[in-house]
Amino acid sequence: MTTAAVGAGPVRVVLTRARAGFLDLGRGLGTALTAALLTAWLIVVLALLPVGAGVLLAPSAVREVRRLAEVERARTGSPTLGPGPDRLRAAVTDRLWRRDLRWVLPHATAGLALGLLGTLLPVYAVRDLSFPLWWWLVPAGADASPWWWTVRTWPDALAVAGLGAGWALLSLAGLPVLARAQSGLSRALLHPPADVDLSLRVAELTATRAAALDAHAAELRRIERSLHDGTQNRLVGVNVLLGAARRALARNPAGVDDLLARAQTAIEEALADLRAVVRSVLPPVLERGLAAAVTGLAADCPVPCRVEVAVEPRCPASVEATAYFVVAEALTNVSRHARARAASVSLHRRAGVLHVAVDDDGRGGAEPGAGTGLAGVRRRVEALDGTLEVTSPPGGPTRVEVRLPCGS
Amino acid sequence: MRIVIGEDDALLREGLALLLAAEGLDVVATAVDTDGLLTAVDEHRPDVAVVDVRMPPTHTDEGIRAAVRARRTHPGLAVLVLSAHVEQAFATDLLAGGARGVGYLLKERVGRVEEFLEALHRVAGGGTAVDPEVVAQLLTRTGTDAGLERLSAREREVLGLMAEGLGNSAIAARLVVSDGAVHKHVRSIFAKLDLAPSDEADRRVSAVLRYLRAA
Numbered sequence: 001m002t003t004a005a006v007g008a009g010p011v012r013v014v015l016t017r018a019r020a021g022f023l024d025l026g027r028g029l030g031t032a033l034t035a036a037l038l039t040a041w042l043i044v045v046l047a048l049l050p051v052g053a054g055v056l057l058a059p060s061a062v063r064e065v066r067r068l069a070e071v072e073r074a075r076t077g078s079p080t081l082g083p084g085p086d087r088l089r090a091a092v093t094d095r096l097w098r099r100d101l102r103w104v105l106p107h108a109t110a111g112l113a114l115g116l117l118g119t120l121l122p123v124y125a126v127r128d129l130s131f132p133l134w135w136w137l138v139p140a141g142a143d144a145s146p147w148w149w150t151v152r153t154w155p156d157a158l159a160v161a162g163l164g165a166g167w168a169l170l171s172l173a174g175l176p177v178l179a180r181a182q183s184g185l186s187r188a189l190l191h192p193p194a195d196v197d198l199s200l201r202v203a204e205l206t207a208t209r210a211a212a213l214d215a216h217a218a219e220l221r222r223i224e225r226s227l228h229d230g231t232q233n234r235l236v237g238v239n240v241l242l243g244a245a246r247r248a249l250a251r252n253p254a255g256v257d258d259l260l261a262r263a264q265t266a267i268e269e270a271l272a273d274l275r276a277v278v279r280s281v282l283p284p285v286l287e288r289g290l291a292a293a294v295t296g297l298a299a300d301c302p303v304p305c306r307v308e309v310a311v312e313p314r315c316p317a318s319v320e321a322t323a324y325f326v327v328a329e330a331l332t333n334v335s336r337h338a339r340a341r342a343a344s345v346s347l348h349r350r351a352g353v354l355h356v357a358v359d360d361d362g363r364g365g366a367e368p369g370a371g372t373g374l375a376g377v378r379r380r381v382e383a384l385d386g387t388l389e390v391t392s393p394p395g396g397p398t399r400v401e402v403r404l405p406c407g408s
Numbered sequence: 409m410r411i412v413i414g415e416d417d418a419l420l421r422e423g424l425a426l427l428l429a430a431e432g433l434d435v436v437a438t439a440v441d442t443d444g445l446l447t448a449v450d451e452h453r454p455d456v457a458v459v460d461v462r463m464p465p466t467h468t469d470e471g472i473r474a475a476v477r478a479r480r481t482h483p484g485l486a487v488l489v490l491s492a493h494v495e496q497a498f499a500t501d502l503l504a505g506g507a508r509g510v511g512y513l514l515k516e517r518v519g520r521v522e523e524f525l526e527a528l529h530r531v532a533g534g535g536t537a538v539d540p541e542v543v544a545q546l547l548t549r550t551g552t553d554a555g556l557e558r559l560s561a562r563e564r565e566v567l568g569l570m571a572e573g574l575g576n577s578a579i580a581a582r583l584v585v586s587d588g589a590v591h592k593h594v595r596s597i598f599a600k601l602d603l604a605p606s607d608e609a610d611r612r613v614s615a616v617l618r619y620l621r622a623a
Contacts, residue, residue, distance in 0.1 A: 228467075229467075229491055231419075232492055233492070234419055236417075236492070236516060236518070237423050238422045239519030240420060240424060240427055241423050243427065243518060243521040243524070244427040244521065246429065247521050248430060251430075252430075255430075257427075262423075266419055269419075285513065
């Protein structure tokens with residue numbers, strides 16, 4: 001699958017990924033530093049246990065282990081477990097708390113090292129690349145060189161800049177890898193074991209089922225409202241106009257044509273409304289398959305849009321309809337808000353999951369928050385047990401990515 | 409007759425105004441929401457307010473509540489409420505303050521201009537106009553009023569037509585019976601509902617109210 005944003009070019013993609021890796025590493029460094037402090041604190045508490053003071057301090061240390069593990073689970077995309085044991089005695093017999101504890105030291109060491117490396121690399125890159133700009137400002141006699149050799153001449157300074165370029169390249173290539181290693185370590189140690197995962201999964205399914213019912217009710221209300229406000233009201237209006245026309249026939253035949261013209265306009269509007277409602281329930285175009293439907297959407301989009309679809313065998317109707325609305329909403333946003341020059345839509349079915357991605361090279365800053373069309377799309381997606389991810393840093397590019405399980 | 413219209417849908421609002429003006433009625437103001445409607449009623453003191461049930465902001469029963477408020481501040485005001493669908497609770501709310509000068513009709517009745525105008529005039533004159541659909545809904549329910557339980561099938565039918573707002577001769581024409589027969593049914597209804605013989609119009613209204621509230 002091509003993931004490059006259309007029109008943005010590979011350079012922009014590499015920059016975006018490196019930036020995401022850098023931010024990830026920074027957040028990981030934060031939890032790693034806390035884990036290092038926590039390790040020290042745990043040692044102190046352990047040492048104080050025989051003299052009694054440790055007993056008083058133990059509960060807070062126990063809670064802190066779980067709290068930090070939860071923060072890291074949320075950061076690395078594992079399901080969170082909720083509050084754990086409060087007392088030391090309960091904690092040491094708690095299998096999940098012991099797992100959390102076993103993560104603290106590796107993260108405080110290996111995680112910390114990865115985080116430091118990841119944050120230092122770009123710092124070195126910036127410092128050394130800019131070296132020729134400021135090295136001559138350093139007072140004579142002091143050693144300006146950031147490294148082991150002494151810089152005295154311009155060629156020396158340029159050599160430092162060359163080293164900086166090396167750091168920059170290393171950052172671009174290495175930051176995503178380092179970030180993956182750091183969060184991979186945490187995920188391996190912290191992701192709940194299968195049986196716990198299952199009970200969390202049940203809780204999640206219960207929640208999404210409730211969301212599905214809510215979404216269903218909201219959908220019915222939406223349909224009722226649009227039928228009432230659009231079609232029904234228009235037809236009532238037509239009825240009034242026709243009644244008036246019949247009365248006018250006897251008294252003022254000249255005015256009848258005007259009334260009939262108004263009635264006809266209103267009927268045309270009612271039909272247009274009805275068409276929109278019907279389309280919004282289940283787009284008839286989907287009968288011909290998702291590929292045709294999405295291609296149609298892309299063709300209607302005022303921004304040039306490339307389409308790539310590989311979705312055989314066909315997905316369930318609810319999944320296809322949701323995918324269709326995801327693309328429709330995303331493309332509407334592209335044409336309305338993104339100020340994009342190009343967009344691309346890709347739909348792929350792999351291993352029983354439909355992947356939908358809509359990219360554009362616009363100005364970014366899309367918020368999937370409340371009140372936006374994306375929030376409605378998210379509800380629809382989550383009702384089908386899918387996930388929606390919007391990546392839209394200020395300045396772009398924007399990527400809307402949805403995964404929908406096809407139930408087989 | 410001076411009329412104020414409260415209707416948020418532009419097409420229907422203008423259509424109504426057009427229709428009523430063509431009939432020589434005086435549409436003194438139109439409003440797109442309940443605030444506008446109440447202001448217009450205060451300002452113009454119309455004979456009748458024609459009000460849509462669903463209006464902004466929630467599009468549920470704003471129109472009913474505005475109509476009830478307007479009648480409380482202007483006791484003589486007649487109100488004809490138009491609704492896209494009949495809802496018995498709406499009718500009950502509306503009639504709670506008395507049935508004089510109250511109408512509750514489906515929107516599509518407006519297209520039958522003669523009948524609509526007749527209902528409008530009846531309501532403006534202090535009468536009642538309840539949509540046959542509402543009455544039909546009530547007929548299918550078994551009431552809890554002992555007096556109503558005593559009515560015969562024919563008497564219930566007559567009472568239903570009274571609730572629609574028809575007079576005795578109109579009821580006679582609808583049922584294809586003589587005026588005298590209808591008169592007899594009506595007296596029997598009053599007797600069974602224990603309505604003391606005072607003002608004929610009051611007794612009619614009381615009977616209709618009993619009937620409408622029973623469901």
